[in-house]
Amino acid sequence: MADIRKHSIHRKTGETEIRLALDIDGAGDASVDTGVPFLDHMLNLLAKHGRFDLSVEAKGDIEIDYHHTVEDTGIVLGQAFAAALGEKRGIFRYGSGHFPMDEALVLVAVDLGGRPFVDYRAPDGVPHIGDKFNFSLVEEFLRAFAFNALANLHVEVLRGRDPHHMAEGVFKGLARTLDEASRVDPRIAGSVPSTKEVL
Numbered sequence: 287m288a289d290i291r292k293h294s295i296h297r298k299t300g301e302t303e304i305r306l307a308l309d310i311d312g313a314g315d316a317s318v319d320t321g322v323p324f325l326d327h328m329l330n331l332l333a334k335h336g337r338f339d340l341s342v343e344a345k346g347d348i349e350i351d352y353h354h355t356v357e358d359t360g361i362v363l364g365q366a367f368a369a370a371l372g373e374k375r376g377i378f379r380y381g382s383g384h385f386p387m388d389e390a391l392v393l394v395a396v397d398l399g400g401r402p403f404v405d406y407r408a409p410d411g412v413p414h415i416g417d418k419f420n421f422s423l424v425e426e427f428l429r430a431f432a433f434n435a436l437a438n439l440h441v442e443v444l445r446g447r448d449p450h451h452m453a454e455g456v457f458k459g460l461a462r463t464l465d466e467a468s469r470v471d472p473r474i475a476g477s478v479p480s481t482k483e484v485l
């Protein structure tokens with residue numbers, strides 16, 4: 287019988303309280319309320335394009351700014367992703383691609399091999415999205431996610447003018463590459479995709 291690849295987390299700190307449930311083998315159904323509308327938009331895209339079922343309820347100190355809520359949501363999603371993957375039996379492990387969003391183009395490559403690493407590149411001076419969502423929060427989210435998911439993540443925003451489109455390319459690319467890397471390869475079902483036999 288196939289592993290059930292889902293996990294739920296409740297995490298409370300002095301800055302945020304987050305309840306998150308993830309099913310890697312979902313259909314893209316999302317229920318997201320983080321108090322940060324743009325983050326909700328990105329997480330809905332992540333679920334939809336990654337075919338993950340995802341529910342997130344976050345209450346953070348957004349009266350200060352969005353930083354803690356965005357970073358902590360990335361941490362909890364990463365922890366849930368790692369836990370849901372379990373021993374990673376039969377997964378493809380790698381995913382990559384180029385993802386266009388209108389004029390923006392983003393490269394994303396991921397290895398779920400258990401060695402956390404992030405290389406993030408984007409043009410300097412990208413303006414805020416709306417009036418409050420600093421574009422640098424995209425990188426904060428990716429770093430928090432990757433280090434907790436134990437993922438190697440390379441993301442490069444190759445070009446773009448609209449920061450909303452650039453962020454959307456990043457999250458859609460993350461969704462597609464995570465789906466590709468986490469999918470189970472029936473040819474190696476039950477085995478771990480490493481010559482070390484452990485990930």
Ligand SMILES: [Mn+2]
Binds near residue numbers: 327450454
């Ligand atoms: Mn959009």
